[in-house]
Amino acid sequence: MDRRSTTMARRSVAARTRPRAKPGDPDATREAILDAALELFVERGFHGTAVPLVAERAGIAAGTIYRHFESKEALVNTVYRTWKERITGEVLRDFPLQASARDQFHTAWIGITKFVAEHPRAYAFLELHHHAPYLDPESRAVEQRTYEFAAVVIARGQAGGAIRRGAPPVLLGLLHGAFVGLVRFWREGRVAWTPDELALAEQACWDLIRAA
Amino acid sequence: MDRRSTTMARRSVAARTRPRAKPGDPDATREAILDAALELFVERGFHGTAVPLVAERAGIAAGTIYRHFESKEALVNTVYRTWKERITGEVLRDFPLQASARDQFHTAWIGITKFVAEHPRAYAFLELHHHAPYLDPESRAVEQRTYEFAAVVIARGQAGGAIRRGAPPVLLGLLHGAFVGLVRFWREGRVAWTPDELALAEQACWDLIRAA
Amino acid sequence: MDRRSTTMARRSVAARTRPRAKPGDPDATREAILDAALELFVERGFHGTAVPLVAERAGIAAGTIYRHFESKEALVNTVYRTWKERITGEVLRDFPLQASARDQFHTAWIGITKFVAEHPRAYAFLELHHHAPYLDPESRAVEQRTYEFAAVVIARGQAGGAIRRGAPPVLLGLLHGAFVGLVRFWREGRVAWTPDELALAEQACWDLIRAA
Amino acid sequence: MDRRSTTMARRSVAARTRPRAKPGDPDATREAILDAALELFVERGFHGTAVPLVAERAGIAAGTIYRHFESKEALVNTVYRTWKERITGEVLRDFPLQASARDQFHTAWIGITKFVAEHPRAYAFLELHHHAPYLDPESRAVEQRTYEFAAVVIARGQAGGAIRRGAPPVLLGLLHGAFVGLVRFWREGRVAWTPDELALAEQACWDLIRAA
DNA sequence: AATGAATGAGGCTTCATTCAT
DNA sequence: GATGAATGAAGCCTCATTCAT
Secondary structure, eight states: OOOHHHHHHHHHHHHHHOOOOOOSOHHHHHHHHHHHHHHHHHHHOSTTSOHHHHHHHHTSOHHHHHHHOSSHHHHHHHHHHHHHHHHHHHHHTTOOTTSOHHHHHHHHHHHHHHHHHHOHHHHHHHHHTTTOTTOOHHHHHHHHHHHHHHHHHHHHHHHTTSBOSSOHHHHHHHHHHHHHHHHHHHHTTSSOOOHHHHHHHHHHHHHHHBOO | OOOHHHHHHHHHHHHHSOSOOOOSOHHHHHHHHHHHHHHHHHHHOSTTOOHHHHHHHHTSOHHHHHHHOSSHHHHHHHHHHHHHHHHHHHHHTTOOTTSOHHHHHHHHHHHHHHHHHHOHHHHHHHHHTTTOTTOOHHHHHHHHHHHHHHHHHHHHHHHTTSBOSSOHHHHHHHHHHHHHHHHHHHHTTSSOOOHHHHHHHHHHHHHHHBOO | OOOHHHHHHHHHHHHHHOOOOOOSOHHHHHHHHHHHHHHHHHHHOSTTSOHHHHHHHHTSOGGGHHHHOSSHHHHHHHHHHHHHHHHHHHHHTTOOTTSOHHHHHHHHHHHHHHHHHHOHHHHHHHHHTTTOTTOOHHHHHHHHHHHHHHHHHHHHHHHTTSBOSSOHHHHHHHHHHHHHHHHHHHHTTSSOOOHHHHHHHHHHHHHHHBOO | OOOHHHHHHHHHHHHHSOSOOOOSOHHHHHHHHHHHHHHHHHHHOSTTOOHHHHHHHHTSOHHHHHHHOSSHHHHHHHHHHHHHHHHHHHHHTTOOTTSOHHHHHHHHHHHHHHHHHHOHHHHHHHHHTTTOTTOOHHHHHHHHHHHHHHHHHHHHHHHTTSBOSSOHHHHHHHHHHHHHHHHHHHHTTSSOOOHHHHHHHHHHHHHHHBOO
């Protein structure tokens, strides 16, 4: 009845490759569903993705999804929170609260670009579902916390004279949007995700917000 | 199936009063449908908008929509192309091909912000449906043409030394994304759409792409 | 666009025979649905009756039901109220409020037995759905009003000395139950619905409640 | 598949404590299932009760039910027959075949009211599932045997002059229905189950069938 | 051209039943 | 015997589309 250690090992391997078939292990099934949902919601949008299609891509039966998630909405929200918390965690872990604004910016830039490179679909998902009407209050709270943290960092950079004056939300909207635009063009194949391009983009984005 | 020039002319009048007119005039009916569709696709998304609902908001019968558009997809695509061409036209009309990069930038900035202020829903629609899976090749071509023009302008700015070096698509992605991010935050009520904020944003965006 | 009079005539004939096919007339469609639902809910119960089955018996497509009723629950409730109001109206129209208790009893008996003979399925439906959990407050209110009227009549009969002492609800429960039991046995083919049997039953029921 | 006598004996003990015991004893498991099913079928109806829910209330796993019952239908039928036989047995045990009709009536009345008081849910179950479409022929046969015995007793009462003339099924339908109506009103909270009310009801029911 | 009732495929979800452990 | 995750048929309902008027 308990083969957790074995199956966990097996799952983590499977997860790193592709969606996969029915292992009979609840955790693996759950992961397969989350992976399939992530992909499909990115490819076709929430309403454009039929639940049975998610099941098919996950290699399970349609009904099985409802043993793991209460509803399609609960599923998107879980995907959303899982990845939003993950990216936030990865970027903010070891965030240099005492460093200069430029160093903080660099740290965040590296963290986010790394995440995008490793989990491009997850980043696309988060961006596409930003403020989607089917996100529940808890998901919005996660969103909001990230936003508030960023606004505070910006405000402190302004206080220190390193970041240009102006309402932090304006700068944040521009900065976040610029990065999203870059990623989007990369996904569309219009730009490459090379160190050179990224260095250029980083400098440009810093110039976007830095004080003159 | 399209009679853009005629209907567009009349449209601007209809739009300024009310949509959902049903005078028995085919062009007016068509416009009412396009207006209703624009509103609803923004409010509820493509999949969330039922065709009979569009008809109701347009003040006509459900079946009538199919006398003007082949399908729901044809309808979104027409809305998309209509507005994409319109914003492109408005921004590029009188575009100062001979002016300095900074002046060109300013002209474009004024044009786009004006469009956003006057047609916020249309801009939201275009942004929300960017690369949607139900957009057809022709709609994508319209997108592509805009993109190519912008890339050329950037490249010329680089050649003249006014715009920072780097692949034009990177700069374009950042710039376009920054603007979209600003508008999005404005729509979400996080920033105001005042001259001050816009001036700040314009300068920041110029710094994003200008040469050092 | 208005063929109301013609179609109404056609419908009332059809209604008297059997459920029927799609006439294209909304009222007739609605009636066909109500008739089919009445039959099936009696034969198989509410939860045992699939909506598409109702549609099939009504000779229409499944989706059509939802143009006439918001939900399956709304459908049962409409069937319930329609017939409950009808039987109440038929029995209470010309109810002799000033007559003796025995005459009142006889009047009600005749009215109800007539209704049962004419609309046996409707009576079965009402009895089977008495207090069903999916009946909405309005349906329950209809139920309640009938009950209260009967209780008052009983109480007045007791006041006049014609009806045996005791809590009116007890007598009402017994009396109503006895009649329902009689109808049930008739439906099951155990007793005949002949004047002789009915006269016997009427006398027995009167003896059930009359004063010694 | 049935081991009625063994399990029934043990059952009365289990029922008096709590259902949902799961001692690893097959008979106890079976009893727990039957108890849980009885409760739930009364509370939520046959179609409204999910098999896994029965399992949960019985304190066992869903699959286990199918080691004891072939199907959900087999389960209801077993519940039905178990209790139908039990009430019949309790009422007819020591039935005074030689006594007067009035005494026989009284004996039956006491037996049934006692059963209702002790097993209200079981009585509700039997009444609610009378002639349900998912009862199988054997269940109907059990019903039929009870009915036939009662008809014979009535006929003998008529032969002795104590019971009014008329087709026994008519009297039986009325009598049984009256009692059911009483119980139903009691369950709905409209009448109390007190000695006074019961005495009144007994006399009324006797007057329903007794000769003038 | 317009209407709007009707259609029926397809979407989300439930649940009776199976089966590997 | 028991488990409980998985199954997939079937249920309720929506909605893009058609067609008789």
